Amino acid sequence: MRKYKVGCIQATPALFNKDKTMLIVEKWVKKAAQQEVKLLVFPESFIPAYPAGLGFGTVVGSRTEAGRDQFQRYWKNSIEVPGPETYQIAEWAKAHNMFITIGVTEKDAVSGTLYCSLLYFSPESGLMGKHRKLKPTAAxxxxxxxxxxxxxxxFDTEIGRLGGLICWENYMPLARMAIYQKGIQLYVAPTADARDSWNATMIHIACEGRCYVIGCNQYFTKSDYPEDLAPHLATDRPEILSRGGSVIVSPLGKILAGPLFNEEGLLTANIDLDEVVRSKMDFDAIGHYARNDVFKLSIEGQPEIKPDKTS
Incomplete structure (x- = not known):
């Protein structure tokens, strides 16, 4: 499959409520299916929301009981991978013949530690795998x-080689290169960054990696928080906590859809994997433009890269 439609969801989750957020995911999957989307991308930590504006009762050197209660609530609404929520998303992927990527807060089944994770689903095999954010930023x-x-x-799929990084991981040059080394064609970048400069990053990655880039963010306001959490939000933050900025970019840096700001929506774009080939005529970071005699990159814990296999 060389030509098809991709979609990017900029939406508001039910903050701190995984069950209601799953209903929102289902709604957008169905809407994308009506437009014959083959690959659908959801934002960073869409389940159970990116907790912008909350400090969880912390300052350097101390924590509060109220902050621990907020963390426990966030933990309770995070998901295990695999688990009931991933099985359900896999069913939606199968029912609509759609590849789905979605950002979640993952709860480790053994330790209970939370991770900012990116999940990948195939209509044939369900949950293909996950990526855990390498370096959470600041708070x-x-x-x-x-x-x-x-x-x-x-993941080497029928729609191309699919992968990506989460939010400011995309500012890590070696992390990007690790993805490029795998022959990425469809690069997803779920984020919580709604600044204008983020779009410049998405364009740069598309040109550098010679790949399609789908940058995806949430849209939500202070008013979207449950009433009992609203008093704990930082007072210096604006009413719109995440204005979005989702965008789809071609391998030569052309914006195909977006950026979308200050509203929910579904961005779509028609892509052609032959454009990835055409774009590499004059630049290929891992091919004819590489200097493997000068530069070497190895990643701890990575399996050996084997051609034409999921890696």
Whole structure:
């Protein structure tokens, strides 16, 4: 399959409520299916939402009981992988013949540690795998643990080689190169960054990696938080906590859809994998433009890369 439609969901989850958020996921999957979307991308930690504006009762050197209660509530509404929620998303992927990627807060089944994870679903095989965010940014480190090299993955699928990084991982040059080394064609970048500069990053990655890039963010406001959590939000934050900015970019850096700001929506674009080939005529970071005699990159915990296999 060389030509098809991709979709990017910019939506508001039911914050801190995984069950209601799953209903929202189902709604958008059905809407995308009506437009014959073959690959659908959801934002970073869509289940159970990116907790923008909350401090979980912390300052350097102390924590509060109210903050621990908020964390426990967030933990309770996070999901295990695999688990009931992943089985359900796999069913939707199968029913609509659609590849789905979605950001979640994952609860480790053994340790209970939370991770910011990116999940990949196939209509044939269900949950293909996951990537755990390597380095949570700033206060994110309070709630999420660090992933490792074993989850830096791409998946060789009928729609192309699919993979990606989460939010500011995309600012890590070696992390990007690790993805490029796997021959990425469809690069997903779920994020919580709604600044104008983020779109420049998406365009740069498309040009650097010679791949399609789908940057995906949430849209939500302070008013979307449950009433009992609203008083704990930072007072210096604006009413719109995440204005979105989702975008779809071609391998030569052309914006195909978006950026979408200050509203929910489904972005779509028609793609052609032959454009990936055409774009590499004059630049290929892992091929004719590489200098493997000068530069070497190895990633701890990574399996050997084998051609034409999921890696």
């Amino acid at each position: 994110e480190r309070l709630i999420w643990g660090e992933g490792d090299g074993t989850t830096i993955a791409t």
